[in-house]
Amino acid sequence: MRQFELDNHFSSLGQRYYTLQLVFNLFNNLRADSIFQVGCQSRDSEYANFDLFEIFANLCMSNKHNTYDIYHDNTNLQRVLEIEKSIYKNHSPDQIKLNTINDYDLHATKYIDLLILNDICYPIHELTEYMSDSLNFLEARNLLNGMQESELNKLYKDIIDPCRVKVLTEYETFKSRLSRSAIVLLEGNDYPGGSQTLLAKRQLESDGFICLLDLKQSIWIRR
Secondary structure: OOHHHHHHHOOOOOOOHHHHHHHHHHHHOOOOOEEEEEOOOOOOOOOOOOOHHHHHHHHHHOOOOHHHHHEOHHHHHHHHHHHHHHHHHHHHOEEEEEEEHOOOHHHHHHOOOEEEOOOOOOOOOHHHHHHOOOOOOHHHHHHHOOHHHHHHHHHHHHHHHEEEEEHHHHHHHHHHHHOOOOOOOEEEOOOOOOOOHHHHHHHHHHOOOEEEEEEEEEEEEEE
């Protein structure tokens, strides 16, 4: 993907522009070609107004040898249908494929150069509603952001942990096929208390990865 194409998304990406710029530079310098993504986050969600699918689809289509496999769990079927339509209309179904997570075939996968965990499942609404009926969403979110990780986990661990376990499980599902120079991109890294990425990041470190950037997204590569 050429730099000016990423620049076109600058206004909607914010801090993610810099993390994605790093990912693209690594991907190109390593001459990588295999992209796997878990989750089909809607670009119209309140989480963000960017569209990772279109960005990485363009990266994939910049080289005829690149492939882009997207896996979902049927929780966002409208977005799945939009992506499916876009693949056939704007891209190539030979290079970009859409599957359910249950269709993942470990033994049929040779290697993964870039793994994107894009399943946004942090229970931010449940947390803000649980705190107080007298607070609006922004007030509750600001209070949560001001809490130390240990304090938030002590109060709300049972609410937050399921999403952390889900992201960790998704990483564990694909990690055996990560290439020697693999890149892992964790989305949803900017929620309170270590976000949904906490357990996955601990496991990545244990597996010999190092963190290059830890902002809105968290970028990891093998040592």
